[in-house]
């Protein structure tokens with residue numbers, strides 16, 4: 487009797503599973519969108535490449551093969567159509583449920599990033615906006631400067647030693663320590679200790695992988711880990727970054743009369759001004775979310791700048807020439823800014839697709855109509871590597887493209903920060919950091935990769951952080967060009 491029931495249950499399961507596969511492949515409203523077979527019936531093709539760490543390149547390959555629309559999962563279409571950014575990211579479309587994962591440690595800790603309804607997201611962001619305005623951020627310049635000084639002291643020691651060093655790691659340490667200073671006036675101590683304290687950066691990479699995959703199975707995460715019960719037990723290793731963030735916030739709450747500006751201070755003011763609307767829990771959530779968003783991204787952008795400058799025949803010399811000219815005339819060093827922008831284009835920090843839902847009535851892009859509820863996503867790497875949008879040299883680092891007559895047109899497709907209502911609120915902080923650090927690197931140092939022919943390594947999860955490309959550092963005396 488029992489084996490008979492078991493066989494029946496297995497048969498029902500196999501039948502149900504087969505029907506789902508058949509429906510997704512042959513009857514789904516997006517059945518005609520081309521893509522890999524596994525992607526047409528499940529999320530597994532995408533998950534496989536997230537875990538492998540090459541989703542960015544695979545998505546580019548798929549669009550090269552199939553064109554503007556590619557089925558990357560049974561319910562998701564990747565879009566590279568020139569109108570895609572305008573119709574998907576710049577419109578007030580709901581974000582896909584993947585974003586809901588981004589409330590850490592559990593679902594009570596909502597952030598603007600985890601809020602999928604555009605109106606509610608904008609409302610939530612409004613409370614946190616003061617922390618990100620340029621005028622307020624400029625007041626953090628001194629604390630950013632003091633972390634950069636610590637980084638430069640390490641560069642000087644590295645130059646003196648004449649040994650190969652891991653610039654990648656120290657750029658990551660710098661990015662994390664600056665994030666701590668800007669957000670809550672406390673650095674994590676990575677630069678001081680010269681190591682990944684408590685394996686915090688290693689853990690952050692694992693969280694990056696966990697979030698980018700488990701976001702598709704949030705219910706499992708909520709049952710197992712992301713629930714108030716597990717949070718109350720306090721048994722999960724929270725790690726150095728989370729602990730330091732919480733300690734810094736607690737410390738701030740007990741010392742509110744300090745005369746020091748940082749981002750969290752504005753958020754606590756918003757909490758006082760809007761009792762019941764902004765809770766202390768929201769501030770904790772926003773601070774940990776911003777920590778995650780503010781460090782890997784900056785490390786990638788800085789590494790990308792140095793790595794690609796080294797692969798360009800005369801980029802360093804040109805930028806230095808411009809800096810000297812700018813120093814004479816007090817002008818802007820345009821070449822450095824453009825090289826940094828081009829580095830963000832060719833190897834941008836965010837490698838995940840940015841998914842939105844087709845609205846009631848569906849959405850038409852080009853000649854293709856997608857019914858309500860279809861997940862439509864834009865991937866920054868796919869857009870930035872499109873030959874249709876950037877020309878035949880789309881996959882090369884070429885800062886000169888930003889000097890051409892059509893550069894204004896190119897800006898429409900430039901999206902390292904995302905675009906629209908969910909775009910990065912930390913852009914000003916990022917620009918301040920990037921411009922300060924790249925200016926010093928270009929002006930005061932020669933940096934050479936130990937083996938110029940060796941590719942760096944990276945895994946493209948939500949963000950992509952390169953590593954393992956040791957360098958030699960040389961301090962420039964005066965304005966001479968590299969002897970290398």
Ligand code: HEM
Nearest residue numbers: 598599776779780783787836902903904908910912915916
């Ligand atoms: C080069 C550096 C950076 C890049 C390329 C970058 C890029 C992005 C992108 C693409 C998104 C998501 C857009 C979407 O899902 O549609 C995002 C979100 C976010 N970024 Fe950045 N980011 C950078 C630096 C920073 C910094 C320094 C902060 C500072 C705190 C920051 C804070 C955030 C936050 C809080 C979000 C979540 C969205 C929200 O709360 O509205 N980012 N960023």
